[in-house]
Amino acid sequence: MDPVLPTPQVLVADPSYGAGLDPAESETAAVDVTVEGVPWRPITPGGGEGGELAFIDGAQQIEAWLTVTTPGDPRALPGAAFAVAAGAVITARGRTADIVGLRVRRAVVTVGDRRLHLAPVGGYAWESRCEAAQEATGLARRVGEVRQQLELALAEEIAHRDRLVVLDGRLSFIRDAAGPVVGAIKSHHRMYLPPEEARVVVGLGVGQRTPLFAIGEDRLSWYQRLPGVGDHGWAGILRGEVARSLGAQEARHLADRAARELPYFAGRPHRDPRAPQNLAPVAGLEARLRHRMGDRRLALRAVRRAAAAARLDDATRVGVAVAEPDPLAA
16 A cells, blocks of 8 residues: 655745845845743744834836937937835724835836936926946845835834834844834745654644744844744744844844734735735825826826936936836836
């Protein structure tokens, strides 16, 4: 009789949002799994008072690709015109959510150190930025950095000692937050834990977390499970992180609070293909931010009009070819 093989656990993700796990990044990172000083097994935080939470997210859209040429110089200078937005949802268990701090910025960014200037057109205005890397993803990465700067500034602005701020994505650099800030990472592009500790992740129940582990010198992290898509494998697994400078005791307190509180705000699979890790307040905020950024086609039309009188930093009048971005581009 053939042996019965174990049934694999398959997590299905919408391909519109990229791969759930990048094979090129599947090796484990250098981490310290001893920072909390407890055995590596699922932790169920004790009961605690709920409090106010603020969920922060941003959105971005590239509205035109630009190719800049100066008279007498055949070399092309790549660029992009784009919009970024950020906002926050302030809520608590059993309380109506409030969307606050909505802000939108438009900019044009170029590769290298020369800024391209576009005159305002029909209600559209663009900041001038530069220093995108000379590589295929350099412009897109620079757009992401501008969006992230907007999110971090908002996080620092609304932070309060009694409010848990949940930033969608990695923390990066929070400088002067006046209260606790947690990064909530929904996509797992890298395996941070060695196999023995990773077994604890797949064994988590809803509302449980792993012990803390350190990633490099600046972050303390943990995994926790959200409800809605099962309680096996990597289904519903969210990674949280805080600044290591907080110390292990404060990080433990914030990890416990996140494990207790975030399941109440898990996304619903029938409403959001990225649920439950894309938290419900974040999903609603994303829709509002995209509405605020406006119609990409109208922005593209404005860029084409403004490009007719574009100039570089040295006041050189330039020729600018404007191309429509891929409709799926961020």
